[in-house]
Amino acid sequence: MSANLPNLKHLQYLLALYQYQNFNRAADASFVSQSTLSSAILKLEEQLRCQLIERDHKSFVFTPHGEEVVKKARQIIVATTELSDYCRHYGTPFGGNLRLGSIPTIAPYLLTDLAEICQQQLPDVSLYLREDTTENLMRMLADGEIDVAILALPVPQHSFQQKVVGRDAFYITGNSALINKVKQDPDYHQLPQHSIFLLSQEHCLSEHAVSACNVEDQGLIHPFYASSLTTLIQMAHYHKGVTFLPQMAVDKGVVSQKDMALEKMPDDMYREIGLLWRTTSMRQRLFLKVSQLVTDLLDIEKIHKS
Amino acid sequence: MSANLPNLKHLQYLLALYQYQNFNRAADASFVSQSTLSSAILKLEEQLRCQLIERDHKSFVFTPHGEEVVKKARQIIVATTELSDYCRHYGTPFGGNLRLGSIPTIAPYLLTDLAEICQQQLPDVSLYLREDTTENLMRMLADGEIDVAILALPVPQHSFQQKVVGRDAFYITGNSALINKVKQDPDYHQLPQHSIFLLSQEHCLSEHAVSACNVEDQGLIHPFYASSLTTLIQMAHYHKGVTFLPQMAVDKGVVSQKDMALEKMPDDMYREIGLLWRTTSMRQRLFLKVSQLVTDLLDIEKIHKS
């Protein structure tokens, strides 16, 4: 019935070749000789009965078909690695490496606390942290480069397991006069031109803030976009404008300038925080535990606040 | 970085062993000797560093952990088989074997037409049909035993790709006097005790019909449940009761008794028909084509009807 399936090692070599686009470097990275890698690819092509790369005497390119095969091969290797890891840590489900990714508007304010709590509650887990954009983290999650992502929801269509771990309220900060104005009448359109400062496009926080406050009007928003929360605050401060901050950043005291006002926004303005992992992962128990820890963390901050 | 992954062949042997629960039979089914299979399992256990089966001198049982490994191994083998199939039929995306499953209240009325249209529109596809319950078909889909399922929606939580292909109206048929009564006043509670006949539990049609008509009242429903639509009709006929039929069955003339009335139910009483396939499949183009064919089929019947 089922046919002659390719060798997993060969699929790994294929992935390395795709990554390095060079036989020698791919071979080095795989700790095998160049000829091993070369013949593995030939063997794969023979076995699958289709051309994966187009050879051009000196160099090569992947065929469109070859790229599809790479994608699928990656899925297979990820799944098998999951199996292997699962077995290696059987008996200690709350152990092993945990590669966790988060976005720049969460990571600095949540992960230090999380790391500390993990060390207490999950002493056998080795935590590896990674900070990147939502988009990149999703790719890394799919490719098995990280195990869990902590993101601001909602996240574009995906097929991961998702667990909501809490809400993170929005705050408005900046020039006291402007803040007071808005505090009395929460209509942002009364603000001066270019007085709202935002993070650059790739940060989902801007999106959330804009949609939460109905300030799509480009005139209000300053055309220069900051690349981190700290520069964002400094910009708003320097130019006497306002900006939006998530509660977890506020709690960590990112607003230290004395002449800056800070107001919590209405209760319905918040972002949801969620944990994501591969549906196929075999470590759901650990991830659920971690999501509980994060939930507790967010709750504690909230209680502490009130 | 990534470890020493198990051999796919070994995983296949493990699946065979799980299926047959016997080394000799599993070895035969895998076309290898018993010693090969035995050492493959040992090798796997050594490589994964965990016990998969508990040996009891003469026989064995899978450990709970071993069963988890089997599940994951099945995923891996399915994915790799998809890869292999995809390559084998590269260039002819509308070719190859198509193993399609459907439920007993759809299959007999839809699949003959579908088979005919497939032969015309997809001459290079070899269609294999399979009839079973929703639950079993979902398992078979997950395990790669079939490629697509045509089911009545909604289907319990799942992680398959789903495409709605049409609506199938409900009809009521049976004793003319009862049907007339209901026709004038669509309250089913006026019907005599035990006058509503249904299919047995495992057919989702009953569920849909019951929830569509609000006849949860057990008194109305006859305690004997039919196991197919034709026996269902005969039961309703013989006992002068009524029953519900899907339009596709009606269109195929399942109600031939002269003294049986047949009425279409209100427009909002229908079941949705959907195609499901593995999200991981590499043949989405084919499946979308097939779902289009089914959509057309259901539409044509509808037009033909009106």
Added chain:
DNA sequence: ATGTCTTAATCACTATTTTTAATCAAAGAA
């Protein structure tokens, strides 16, 4: 008790596959 089955594990051996080191030919670069 005794012999016969059936079970999975083990052993010595062979066949196959994978990997290697060394070499080759082609294309650029210095």
Added chain:
DNA sequence: TTCTTTGATTAAAAATAGTGATTAAGACAT
């Protein structure tokens, strides 16, 4: 030119998979 870098090729070595025969241990009938 000469040197380097590219991937392919070769033959030999190493690793792995597979085989048949054998073993040990329980099940079961006589």
